[in-house]
Amino acid sequence: MLRLRPLLCQSWRRGFKTFPCAAVEVKNEPILGFEEGSPERAELLKALEDLKGKTEEIPCVVGDEHVWTKDIRYQLCPFNHSHKVAKFCYADKELLNKAILASVAARREWDMRPVQDRAQIFFKAADVISGPKRAEILAKTMIGQGKTVVQAEIDAAPELIDFFRFNAKHAIELEGTQPLDTPGVTNTALYRGLEGFVAAVSPFNFTAIGGNLAGTPAIMGNVVLWKPSDTAMSASYAVYKVLRDCGLPPNIIQFVPADGPVFGDTVTASKDLAGINFTGSVPTFKRLWKQVAQNLDIYKNFPRVGGECGGKNFHFVHSSADIESVVMGTIRSAFEYGGQKCSACSRLYVPDSKWPQIKEQLLAIHRQIKVGDPVEDFSTFFSAVIDDKSFARIKKYLDHAKSSPNLTVIAGGNCDDKKGYFVEPTIIESKDPQDPIMCEEIFGPVLSVYVYPEKNYKEVLHLIDNTSPYALTGAVFSQDQTVIDEAAKTLRNAAGNYYVNDKSTGSVVAQQPFGGARASGTNDKPGGPHYVLRWTSPQMVKQTHVPLTEWKYPYMG
Ligand code: NAD
Numbered sequence: 001m002l003r004l005r006p007l008l009c010q011s012w013r014r015g016f017k018t019f020p021c022a023a024v025e026v027k028n029e030p031i032l033g034f035e036e037g038s039p040e041r042a043e044l045l046k047a048l049e050d051l052k053g054k055t056e057e058i059p060c061v062v063g064d065e066h067v068w069t070k071d072i073r074y075q076l077c078p079f080n081h082s083h084k085v086a087k088f089c090y091a092d093k094e095l096l097n098k099a100i101l102a103s104v105a106a107r108r109e110w111d112m113r114p115v116q117d118r119a120q121i122f123f124k125a126a127d128v129i130s131g132p133k134r135a136e137i138l139a140k141t142m143i144g145q146g147k148t149v150v151q152a153e154i155d156a157a158p159e160l161i162d163f164f165r166f167n168a169k170h171a172i173e174l175e176g177t178q179p180l181d182t183p184g185v186t187n188t189a190l191y192r193g194l195e196g197f198v199a200a201v202s203p204f205n206f207t208a209i210g211g212n213l214a215g216t217p218a219i220m221g222n223v224v225l226w227k228p229s230d231t232a233m234s235a236s237y238a239v240y241k242v243l244r245d246c247g248l249p250p251n252i253i254q255f256v257p258a259d260g261p262v263f264g265d266t267v268t269a270s271k272d273l274a275g276i277n278f279t280g281s282v283p284t285f286k287r288l289w290k291q292v293a294q295n296l297d298i299y300k301n302f303p304r305v306g307g308e309c310g311g312k313n314f315h316f317v318h319s320s321a322d323i324e325s326v327v328m329g330t331i332r333s334a335f336e337y338g339g340q341k342c343s344a345c346s347r348l349y350v351p352d353s354k355w356p357q358i359k360e361q362l363l364a365i366h367r368q369i370k371v372g373d374p375v376e377d378f379s380t381f382f383s384a385v386i387d388d389k390s391f392a393r394i395k396k397y398l399d400h401a402k403s404s405p406n407l408t409v410i411a412g413g414n415c416d417d418k419k420g421y422f423v424e425p426t427i428i429e430s431k432d433p434q435d436p437i438m439c440e441e442i443f444g445p446v447l448s449v450y451v452y453p454e455k456n457y458k459e460v461l462h463l464i465d466n467t468s469p470y471a472l473t474g475a476v477f478s479q480d481q482t483v484i485d486e487a488a489k490t491l492r493n494a495a496g497n498y499y500v501n502d503k504s505t506g507s508v509v510a511q512q513p514f515g516g517a518r519a520s521g522t523n524d525k526p527g528g529p530h531y532v533l534r535w536t537s538p539q540m541v542k543q544t545h546v547p548l549t550e551w552k553y554p555y556m557g
Contacts, residue, residue, distance in 0.1 A: 024169040028508060029130055029158040034149050034378075040135070044149065047139035048375050051085075058088040058237045060257060062099045064250040069095060073257070075233040078146035079373050079384040079420035085144045086234045091256040096225070096266040099254045103197045103223035104272050106251035111193040111221035115175055118219055119168035124246040126164040129157065133242055140235040141207045146383040146420075148374040151337045152207075154506075156235060159208035162509035163527060167216045170532045184546035190539040193221030195301055196274030198535065199267040200224050200253075201260075201288070203280040204231040204386050205340050209308075211239045212526050213277045214253045220535040222274070224253045227263045229280075231386050264288050268295055275304035275535065281441075282309045282469075282519050306534055308514070308521040310441040311342050311472025313495070313504045314464050316487065317358070318478035319351045319454050322501065326350075326477045327361040329503035333475075334447040335369060335425045336505065338382045340390075343473040343497065343505040343514075347438050348447060349464060351454035359410070362427060366411045369425050371445075384420035385444050391421040394444035397437060398426060401446075406432040412445075439468045457483070461490040472516035473507075475499035496523050 032040045055074075059066035071090040077083040091099070110118070129137060134157050141152040171191075179187040198217040202210035214226035228236035240255045256263070264284075267273055268291035276292065278285055285307040292303050315333070317326050333345035350358055372380045385391055395415055401407045412426035425445045430438055433450045452460045464474070474495035476487040484500055491498065496516030497507055507514040513528025515521055524534050 024172050026165040026169050028510065029126075029161040029165075031154055031158050034153065043135035044138055047135035048142065051139050051143055053083065055084045056086045056234055056237075058086050058233055058257070060089060060091045060095060061240070061255040062091075062095060063102045063254070067091070067095060071259075073230060075144055075231060076387070077143055077420070078231075078386050079422070081388075081417075081420055083143075085140075086237075088230075088233050088257050090262070091258045093262060093266050096256060096258060096263065097270070099225050099256055100197055100267070100270050100272060102251045103225060103254060106249070107193065107195075107197070107223045110218075110223060110249070110252050113221070115171050115191070115219075115221070118221065119172050121243065121247045122164040122168040122215060122219055125242050125248075126161040126168075128242050128246060129164075129239075130161050133238070137207065137235055137238045137242075140238050142374055144234040145204060145207070145232055146374065146386060147337060148380055148382060149378055151382075156207040159206070159509055160211045160239065163208055163212040164215060166510045166527060167212070167219055167532060170529045171219045173529075174532055174536070179540065184544060186543045186545070188541040188543070190541060191220070191536045192539055193217070193223070194274035194304065194535065194537050196272040196299075196303075197270075198222045198224045198275040198277055198304075199263070199273065200226045201263070201276065201278045201280065201284075202226070202228050202232065202236065204229040205337070205342070206279075207232060207235040207239065209279050209526075210236045213279060214240075215243070216526070216531060217275065217277055217535040218248070218253050220532055222535055223251065224277075225256055225267065226253050227256055227258050227260075230257065233257060260284065261287075264291060268292055269298075271298050271300055273299060273303045274301050276306065277535075278305075278307040280307075280309065285309050285521070301537075304534055306522050306524045308342070308516075308524070308526070309519060310443070310470055311344075311516060311520050312347060312439060312441050312468035312470045313343055313345050313473040314475070315345045315348045315504060316461065316464055316474070316476045316491075317348070317350045317354065318457055318476070318480065318483050318487075319353055320480040320483060321354070321477035322479060323354065323357055323361065325501055327358060327365065329475065329477075330447065331362065331365050331369075333503035333505045335382055335445050338371075338385050338423065339445040339447075340385060340443055341505050342520075343507065344443075345475070345504045346442060346447060347464075347467070348449045349460050350449060350451050351457065352451050353454045355451045363411055366425060366427065371422060371424065373420075382425075382445065384422045387421060388417065390443065391415065391417050391423065394423050394442060394446065397442050397444070397446060398423075401426075401428045401437060404435065406430055406435050407437060410449075433463055433467060441470065458486070458490075461487055465491055465494045469519040470516065471495055471518035472520040473497040473499070473504040475502060475504045477501055493517065496520060496525075
């Protein structure tokens with residue numbers, strides 16, 4: 001297995017100042033292919049076999065203690081809900097408060113440790129996930145979250161590994177960003193963790209995101225309560241255990257599965273809340289932010305609130321577009337992982353002149369897409385959606401599509417939850433560009449298409465900008481540079497991750513740091529160099545080496 005060891009040089013100190021080496025060299029983790037006969041495929045098959053039919057027991061971990069409360073829950077396999085993947089329990093308010101106290105008590109010592117020491121734990125964890133633990137974490141992501149091999153790989157291996165390595169690199173390099181000294185004066189920036197604890201709340205759909213939400217504040221010297229998603233429990237716990245095995249002390253990240261509102265109510269009621277690092281839906285994020293606002297008077301600090309939320313991501317097709325790129329990119333973006341990526345394309349705008357050709361090609365591929373069990377059959381393109389709630393929500397949109405005079409289901413449209421939460425890949429043509437199906441996040445394998453008169457493309461760009469409250473990702477397909485430039489201007493605020501002649505999904509850590517504005521979140525760009533700044537409270541220290549000998553100013557005579 002390939003290892004990418006970061007090149008670390010020795011840091012040096014002068015007074016308060018620590019000068020790390022100028023740059024820490026890390027590279028993106030390569031994506032493995034899992035072809036027939038490859039060693040990674042053999043390891044993955046073995047890990048999948050080891051988990052077959054098993055139910056893992058996952059406690060809350062507070063300090064070094066494994067705690068079981070009476071509130072027992074189960075994570076079900078999305079494509080075979082009779083399989084209980086994990087048994088876990090919800091931390092109650094009392095246990096959460098205990099975790100808060102323990103983390104705040106551990107904070108100072110952790111924060112005082114040199115950033116290089118903290119970073120080493122994450123570099124080591126990245127190596128372990130790249131090597132011996134890769135197959136296990138992938139298998140848990142496949143079975144627990146219903147991902148195919150490639151979707152599990154890009155998430156739970158390279159993305160997670162890159163988050164750990166690049167954020168550790170950025171944390172070390174940040175220490176090298178120091179203010180100017182003047183004769184007789186040394187100025188130093190100390191990058192302190194936030195005073196209090198950070199609540200990390202993660203979504204179901206990316207194993208990597210949980211690791212990042214909890215991990216990056218910890219690299220920066222913070223203590224964290226990590227509430228993983230119920231439906232990503234098994235893979236999240238595996239990541240947590242790797243961090244502990246790699247030297248993360250107890251109380252720095254505490255693993256506390258909990259009922260969402262109980263967790264939210266408890267952390268926002270603590271005077272020590274220093275930050276919330278959230279990824280998930282808009283309603284949950286708004287609820288947390290409002291609670292923070294309501295409780296402002298009780299906090300020691302103004303909590304940092306970061307949230308990456310949903311999207312209603314677009315593909316705009318101009319008449320000059322390369323049709324094959326449009327079709328292949330749209331199929332992948334809309335249907336990979338059953339449309340359960342925050343960046344998934346769910347609205348497609350096509351000129352009338354090109355629609356017959358694009359439609360024909362989309363339908364031809366649609367007939368070949370296999371939806372099923374991604375473990376038993378590696379040719380499955382995507383699997384079941386995550387759970388019964390998600391299934392019911394998507395079904396409502398399908399029912400709406402079937403009954404609305406503005407909408408025509410041109411492919412798919414059915415679902416079946418007898419064995420797993422299966423939804424067919426669905427393509428819907430909409431006569432109304434403002435129909436809810438064109439504006440609201442569905443988070444399932446549903447693609448809505450609006451066909452526009454070719455000559456009206458400028459109006460359509462404005463329409464795209466104004467159709468939904470989100471601004472996460474979007475793509476423009478055109479071979480005409482004037483159109484590309486025009487679209488970039490009109491859509492400047494319509495997406496935080498904007499693609500030209502490429503699909504709206506697939507951002508890579510450090511290459512396309514991810515996030516959007518408007519209702520899509522605070523756009524902090526995890527994976528980019530600025531992200532670590534969110535989780536530090538710098539202190540500026542001025543040390544004067546020349547005694548002060550006068551109280552009067554010269555002009556005073
Ligand atoms: P969700 O909002 O249902 O849940 C997210 C997390 O919040 C879960 O851990 C959940 O248990 C917790 N939660 C629920 N209520 C809570 C409360 N009152 N207080 C505290 N925590 C609470 O979202 P989800 O279904 O897990 O994830 C899907 C959503 O996440 C989609 O909207 C998707 O677009 C978004 N997402 C965005 C990004 C991004 O980077 N922008 C990435 C992944 C997912």
